[in-house]
Amino acid sequence: MLHSRWRGYAMITLIVAAGTALNWVLSRWLTLTDLAMVYLLGVIVAAAYFERDASIACAVLSFIALDFFFVPPYLTLHFTHSEHLITGIVLLIVGVSTSALAARVRAEMQRATRAAVLASEEQLRNSLLASLSHDLRTPLAVIAGSASTLRENRSRLSTEEQNQLLEQIVEQSRIMSLDVSDVLEMTRLHAGPVILDRQWHPLEELIGAALERCKSKLLDHEVAVRISPDVPMIHVDGVLIEKLFVNLLENAARYTPPGTHVTIGVSRSDNHVDVILEDDGPGIPDALQPHLFEKFTRASSEGAVAGSGLGLSICRAVAQLHEMELSADNKPQGGxxxxxSIPYSVPPDATESQHD
Amino acid sequence: MTEARPLVLVVEDEPQMRRVLRLTLESNGMRYTEAISVREAISKIRAQPPDLIIADLALPDGEGLRVIRAAREDSSVPIVVLSARSQESDKIAALDAGADDYVTKPFSAGELLARLRVGLRHAAARASGESPEAFTLLDLRVDILQRRVTLRNVPVHLTPIEYRLLICLIAKAGQVVTHSELLRAGWGAAKLDQQHYLRIYMTGLRRKLELDPARPTYLHTETGVGYRLSAD
Incomplete structure (x- = not known):
């Protein structure tokens, strides 16, 4: 701000200097009033582009220059003639009022642009809030209901019933906590430029870490991992890519019945490393396919399946940040x-590490 | 430990959280004491050294990291960070400052207690003054005196660096060990910015020790932070 203010004053000095030079050339043909008009033009230009202070400075400077260079006796300052004083005041008034007008126009334009951006954000936020309030309130309702039932009716409940309520409280808290993490993650990915902490990671390790984190949810599923031995390390933000795998696995756990086979295969083609996660569950409903990676898309409508509906949209955001391609379809045999698809990049030479 | 029941100092400014922790700790055979600020924590650590510290990172009068550093000045008391901050950089900062482990809120009582017991166990082992002669976990046995590693009674050949990494993880079994700590253990100070060396060697170790390296039993990854060897 300070910087731009000084630049404004520098520009104003230039404007007045330019006006003075022009007047110097023209002075033999023009009257004093005409010369004042040239300065007035400078003041209007200054007022249109700079703050009020700067345009006042321009008016004052112009008046001094006019008096100094063009009012006899030349090269001296005399503010005695009342008509010159009026010229000075007019320059000042024009400067102040023009800059006030210009400021108002600028503010109006900014407000209009902001309003347009806000309107589209507003729409997104409304759907976001509607969905979120449902997703957070459902587990919260179970927690509050179970806890208050325990508090008020404990003596009338069997031990088994009490345990069921306690189990619900713990389980729903866990779900709520995951939802909140999803929301925070999504907010972080969309809040501004994300700085990727790219390091070289073996896919085996990232997939392993993701499987570990989803272990409790995949207990009833048959999981197999097949990584072809020629797969190189990948240069990625490990934490985000692990999150991508976690969300894909949670998605599989959530939308396929117990006993479903989930297979992760990793293979290398010419310029890509492909990670393929497939299952033999019911597959992706046709109606859902085009919106699969959008926010708040859910295979089952309200309530039946818990989840923020943000999981796959986080996957897509992470893939895009890494210039990877993420796609989904149904296998011909179902599931x-x-x-x-990860672009191949040459892994670092690690031979130095082999001094062992 | 002056008494059989370990004294746990909880550094936490949320009253509800303190209540949950007090109930959890006292019902599991531990003594509870509390501090609600950095200043109070430091004076309590000096006045009555606890057997274990549970520290939050965001305290009203400053960063919990200051509590960790102050405690580390003259003691190896186990410190477990309990924080709502889940960013890897926060975990690394706390571990580098001297914390032994990191549990994120919300947490389950079982998870927290398991980490506390690991911390107390390591402290007890240190206090006994004897360096452990062997480490056994499921099918894995490491004879530290003879530098011999066997898996299901079959000798496993490890390279010197692989062995040093494994020993570093064993020393903190059950606790997360940061990348920089492992790099230092494996290569000295020279390779601290070369995380991929570490990953290549951990992959090698897994190939030798794990039945399915993508679904490890012993060597777990804490992505962005480091590695953790199972405790039991």
Missing amino acids: ARFVL
């Missing part, structure tokens, strides 16, 4: 298939 969903997700493919993450």
Whole structure:
């Protein structure tokens, strides 16, 4: 701000200097009033582009220059003639009022742009809030209901019933906590430029870490991992890519019945490493396919399946940040298939590390 | 430990959280004491050294990291951070400052107690003054005196660096060990910015020790922070 203010004053000095030079050339043909008009033009230009202070400075400077260079006796300052004083006051008034007008126009334009941006954000936020309030309130309602039932009716409940309520409280808190993390993650990914902490990671390790985190949810599923031995390390933000795998796995756990086979295959083609996650569950409903990676898309309508509906949109955001491609379809024999296509990059030479 | 029941200092400014922790700790055979600020924590640590510290990171009068550093000045008391901050950089900062482990809120009582017991166990082992002669976990046995590693009674050949990494993880079994700590253990100070060396060696170790390296039993990844060897 300070910087731009000084630049404004520098520009104003230039404007007045330019006006003075022009007047110097023209002075033999023009009257004093005409010369004042040239300065007035400078003041209007200054007022249109700079703050009020700067345009006042321009008016004052112009008046001094006019008096100094063009009012006899030349090269001296005399503010005695009342007509010159009026010229000075007019310059000042024009400067102040023009800059006030210009400021108002600028503010109006900014407000209009902001309003347009806000309107589209507003729409997104409304759907976001509607969905979120449902997703957070449902587990919260179970927690509050179970806890208050325990507090008020404990003596009338069997031990088994009490345990069921306690189990619900713990389980729903866990779900709520995951939802909140999803929301925070999504907010972080959309809040501004994300700085990727790219390091070289073996896919085996990232997939392993993701499986570990989803272990409790995949207990009833048959999981197999097949990584082809020629798969190189990948240069990625490990935490985000692990999150991507976690969300894909949670998605599989959530929308396929117990006993479903989930297979993760990793293979290398010419310029890609492909991670393919497939299951033999019911597959992706046709109606859902085009919106799969959008925020708040859910295979089952309200309530039946818990989840923020943000999981796959986080996957897509992470893939896009890494210039990877993430796609989904159904296998001909049934079941969903997700493919993450990672551009190949040459891994670092680690031979130095082998001094062992 | 002056008494059989360990004294746990909880540094936490939320009263509800303190109540949950007090009930959890006292019902599990531990003594409870509390501090609600950095200043109070430091004076309590000096006045009555606890057997274990549970520290929040955001305190009303400053960063919990200051509590960790102050405690580390003259003691190896186990410190477990309990924080709502889940960013990897926060975990690394706390571990580098001297914390032994990091549990994120919300947490389950079982998870927290398991980490506390690991911390107390390591402290007891240190206090006994004897360096452990062997480490056994499921099918894995590491004879530290003879530098011999066996898996299901079959000798496993490890390279010197692999062995040093494994020993570093064993020393903190059950606790997360940061990348920089492992790099220092494996290569000295020279390779601290070369995390991929570490990952290549951990992959090698897993190939030798794990039945399915993508679903490890012993060597777990804490992505963005480090590695953790199972405790039991």
